[in-house]
Amino acid sequence: MRSIDAAQRRARLGVRHRLAYAHRSNEVAAIARSMVVLHATDPATVYLSTGARSLELTPADVERALYEERSLLRMLAMRRTMFVAPTELVPALQASCADALAHKQRRTYGKYLAEAGVIDGDVGAWLAEVEEETHQAVLAAGAATGTQLGKAVPRLRTQVHLTPEKSYSKPTNITTWVLVTLGAEGRIVRGRPNGSWASSQYTWAPIESWLPAGVPELPIELARAELVRKWLHTFGPAPVTDLKWWTGWNLGDVRKTLAQLDIAEVDLDGGTGILLADDLDPVPAPAPWAAFLPALDPTPMGWQSRDWYLGPHAPALFDRNGNIGPTIWLDGRIVGGWAQRKDGEIVYRLLEDVGSDAHALIEAEVVRTTGWFGDVRAIPRFRTPLERELTA
Secondary structure, rough: OOOOHHHHHHHHHHHHHOOOHHHHOOOHHHHHHHHOOEEEEOOHHHHHHHHHOOOOOOOOHHHHHHHHHOEEEEOOOOHOOOOEHHHHHHHHHHHHHHHHHHHHHHHHHHHHHHHHHOOOHHHHHHHHHHHHHHHHOOOOOOOEEEEHHHOOOHHHOOEEEOOOOOOOOEEEEEHHHHHHHHHHHHOEEEEEEOOOOOOOEEEEEEHHOOOOOOOOOOOHHHHHHHHHHHHHHOOOEEOOHHHHHHOOHHHHHHHHHOOOOOOOEEEOOOOOEEEEEEEEOOOOOOOOOEEEEEEOOHHHHHOOOHHHOOOOHHHHOOOOOEEOOOOOEEEOEEEEEEEOOOOEEEEEOOOOOOOOOHHHHHHHHHHHHHHHHOOOOOOOOOOOHHHHHHHH
């Protein structure tokens, strides 16, 4: 069994994640493809992740790729997480993840409606009618906010009180439930937001605005194999448990998918990892590099086993739910964290000694990150201990 050490994994990370300077790109879609998908739970992450992997791009270029060229699409997929994906990958994500998610969401929301007792008759049939009426309203409008759709489809304003026993609980209408389900089903998509690129107040548009023929159907086995192949190229070598965590599938489905691919097992510092069999040749280490990655960036969120790049820094950089904050990277490992203050200043703290040459690289990234933000202020959706300390 071939051994692959942490140094080689870091070299692959720098090259394939487009963080080493010579491998950065000025094509937004190419950056997204390099990472398989970009995390988008926090809207700012998409833009900051792209900026960290480019030399000349601006937020306007990301908006152009998303909403004019439409080479990228925002959707729920693995682990019910929001991602921005290259449009050519959408069929694989839809079949391997989103279809099951749509089924689960519809079942969950139907249960809530039934328990609340606000619907007379067949809850499933009623919900299907509201979904279809909402879909037609989106098609007619071309683009609309949830509020606008609530006016066009009155039943979207049906209110459900999920926890009436709680004094602080308030009824909520079902607009978001229906829109999320239709989005997961691949019938509508989140469009351009109201406000800056850090805003999450999206409009909704028909999927045909991005994919004129809708989402092509793909057999689930082929969809899973395509997704795993891309993940292994970007994040391999890694333990099978990392792949299981990233996809959110059960272990049986993961192993069944791996059986379709030509996989090699490798030794990872005493543990066993997997890699595509034609990807065993070493990747030359790139020239020294530094990067400021945003909260929930797809690089640190690509693995569950993180010691080889994280070291002892998890308590400062992760929140209690496992969400990572803004991080400083040096040659494939995390060495500190950073934050944006209310006045726009980028501040940081190193968590280990990095040497004078690395300081110069880090200061250059401060300048680049400051310029990328411009007048936009973006507080991470999930606050971590170090990020809070830096902005206190």
